[in-house]
Amino acid sequence: MSVIEVTNLTKYYGKARGIVNVSCSVEEGEIFGFIGPNGAGKSTTIRLLLSLIHPTSGSAKVFGKDVVTHGPEIRRDIGYLPSEVYYYEGMKVIDLLKYSASFYDCDCTQRMHELTATMELELNRRISDLSYGNKKKVGIVQGLLHSPKLLFLDEPTSGLDPLMQRKFFDLIRAENARGVTVFFSSHILGEVQRLCTRVGIIRDGSIAEISDIRTLQQNNYKKVRVTAEGLTPASFDLPGVTNVQTENGTVHFFFKGDINAVLQKVSGIQVTDVTIEEPTLEEIFMHYYE
Amino acid sequence: MNANIYRHEFRTRLKSVVIWSLALTFLVAFFFSMFSVFADQAALMNALLAKYPPELRAAFGLDNMDLATVLGFYSFIFLFVQLCLAIQASNYGFGLVSIEESELTADFLLSKPVSRTQVLTSKLLAALTSLTLTNLVVWVSSFAAIALFRGERDYETRTLLLLLLSIVVFQLFFLSVGLVISLLVKRVRSVTPYALGLGFGSYVLSAFSGVFGEVTLELLTPFKHLDAASIVKHGAYDTPLVLLNVAVTVASLAVGYWLYIRRDIPAVS
Numbered sequence: 001m002s003v004i005e006v007t008n009l010t011k012y013y014g015k016a017r018g019i020v021n022v023s024c025s026v027e028e029g030e031i032f033g034f035i036g037p038n039g040a041g042k043s044t045t046i047r048l049l050l051s052l053i054h055p056t057s058g059s060a061k062v063f064g065k066d067v068v069t070h071g072p073e074i075r076r077d078i079g080y081l082p083s084e085v086y087y088y089e090g091m092k093v094i095d096l097l098k099y100s101a102s103f104y105d106c107d108c109t110q111r112m113h114e115l116t117a118t119m120e121l122e123l124n125r126r127i128s129d130l131s132y133g134n135k136k137k138v139g140i141v142q143g144l145l146h147s148p149k150l151l152f153l154d155e156p157t158s159g160l161d162p163l164m165q166r167k168f169f170d171l172i173r174a175e176n177a178r179g180v181t182v183f184f185s186s187h188i189l190g191e192v193q194r195l196c197t198r199v200g201i202i203r204d205g206s207i208a209e210i211s212d213i214r215t216l217q218q219n220n221y222k223k224v225r226v227t228a229e230g231l232t233p234a235s236f237d238l239p240g241v242t243n244v245q246t247e248n249g250t251v252h253f254f255f256k257g258d259i260n261a262v263l264q265k266v267s268g269i270q271v272t273d274v275t276i277e278e279p280t281l282e283e284i285f286m287h288y289y290e
Numbered sequence: 291m292n293a294n295i296y297r298h299e300f301r302t303r304l305k306s307v308v309i310w311s312l313a314l315t316f317l318v319a320f321f322f323s324m325f326s327v328f329a330d331q332a333a334l335m336n337a338l339l340a341k342y343p344p345e346l347r348a349a350f351g352l353d354n355m356d357l358a359t360v361l362g363f364y365s366f367i368f369l370f371v372q373l374c375l376a377i378q379a380s381n382y383g384f385g386l387v388s389i390e391e392s393e394l395t396a397d398f399l400l401s402k403p404v405s406r407t408q409v410l411t412s413k414l415l416a417a418l419t420s421l422t423l424t425n426l427v428v429w430v431s432s433f434a435a436i437a438l439f440r441g442e443r444d445y446e447t448r449t450l451l452l453l454l455l456s457i458v459v460f461q462l463f464f465l466s467v468g469l470v471i472s473l474l475v476k477r478v479r480s481v482t483p484y485a486l487g488l489g490f491g492s493y494v495l496s497a498f499s500g501v502f503g504e505v506t507l508e509l510l511t512p513f514k515h516l517d518a519a520s521i522v523k524h525g526a527y528d529t530p531l532v533l534l535n536v537a538v539t540v541a542s543l544a545v546g547y548w549l550y551i552r553r554d555i556p557a558v559s
Binding site for chain 2: 013043044047050051052053054071072073074075076078080082084086087088089090099100102103104142
């Protein structure tokens with residue numbers, strides 16, 4: 001069953017573009033990565049799904065229900081960690097968490113203490129005294145304490161130190177193992193690569209590609225590097241070769257297609273070194289953005 | 291209505307309610323303590339006032355007041371009470387949803403399983419409770435001050451009740467008009483200038499309307515809809531103006547809900 005189903009969703013802020021004709025679906029139990037540079041429309045999409053803003057056209061369903069008409073019902077099972085965390089400055093951490101928990105029909109006290117212990121959060125401090133990273137931790141606990149079925153994480157790791165990031169990822173993996181669906185937006189590709197099963201790439205408000213992360217890495221492109229005497233970019237003038245660069249007698253390029261074609265070319269040259277590897281997501285991503 | 295939001299909102303405003311209440315108690319008690327002096331020297335006082343330019347007297351509504359009577363004097367103080375209440379109520383009205391947006395906590399609240407209608411209703415009721423507490427304090431301090439300082443002079447309790455009962459209508463006007471303006475402008479960065487503008491603005495309009503004797507201005511400002519001096523003079527409300535006031539309040543609330551339900555919550559940046 002699709003937990004999220006987005007159909008031709010469009011949002012304009014007056015004349016400014018938010019997103020245009022975005023369609024995608026997220027299946028139950030998967031971690032869906034949503035990648036794009038700043039201003040591409042990642043937050044807009046999430047805010048539309050939470051009905052913090054209203055679509056200009058198109059529709060979106062979460063748990064099979066329309067987000068505009070069934071907002072409150074849907075949000076019962078959603079946890080949301082915004083990219084920038086702001087809470088009532090005068091409140092203590094514990095009061096904020098209790099206020100947050102009071103909106104759900106569950107006794108979240110035990111879960112709350114587990115989470116605060118994991119995230120090493122001090123409950124009796126005032127929100128206004130917390131550093132950015134600590135506020136982020138409050139956000140994480142607040143987003144998870146009611147054991148939601150769907151998590152929206154909007155650039156969740158900014159402000160967390162690497163140790164906390166790892167704890168956070170473990171937490172998300174554990175939630176996912178329980179069957180929680182995760183919608184993970186980020187511009188840091190490494191973390192998406194570590195965590196997600198499928199990714200959607202958004203660019204200038206439109207989806208550029210949605211694909212399995214393995215497919216994206218394995219089937220689409222190979223990164224080929226050949227070192228040999230007297231090589232020129234023209235030596236690899238094949239269909240499917242892109243991004244050819246030459247550097248100290250080494251030619252490297254991306255290749256999409258039957259790898260045998262490259263191997264035949266290579267076998268005709270006296271090479272000193274050859275590597276063929278999967279490109280990192282980073283490289284694929286840059287490719288999409290050029 | 292959501293009890294959690296209501297409780298949270300009420301607590302946030304509690305300190306402000308206490309400060310306004312203390313200020314109003316002090317205002318009523320302090321001014322009314324001078325009543326006996328004024329009343330004893332009434333002839334002198336009225337002669338002195340007669341020498342002021344009529345425009346100035348009109349601006350303070352003094353041409354309709356007899357400062358020698360309990361309620362005449364009280365209605366003079368009541369004007370300042372109204373001014374304070376107007377600023378307080380507009381303050382709550384403007385801040386009702388805009389503070390949440392300017393301090394960026396709206397994302398937190400609205401990603402909870404509550405509808406916009408529930409959020410706004412809870413917030414309005416919490417603000418109304420805060421305003422009613424202040425209102426009660428004004429009732430108590432007014433009765434107490436009059437009982438303490440009126441000396442031998444009598445007054446009509448019914449007219450005083452009419453004055454005090456007008457407060458809730460007056461507060462609701464500023465609360466709902468403040469709310470609707472805050473939803474019409476793109477972003478309220480700071481609530482206080484808006485609240486002072488609306489509160490003082492309506493007062494100044496009412497003062498000018500006294501100076502020029504223009505009818506059209508009277509229609510605009512609650513200070514005229516619920517003019518203390520005129521209520522005391524006639525022992526009754528000016529019904530059409532009160533109805534107009536209530537109609538504006540109801541319309542503002544309706545438009546407020548309509549706008550808030552459709553509102554795009556601005557994101558951080």
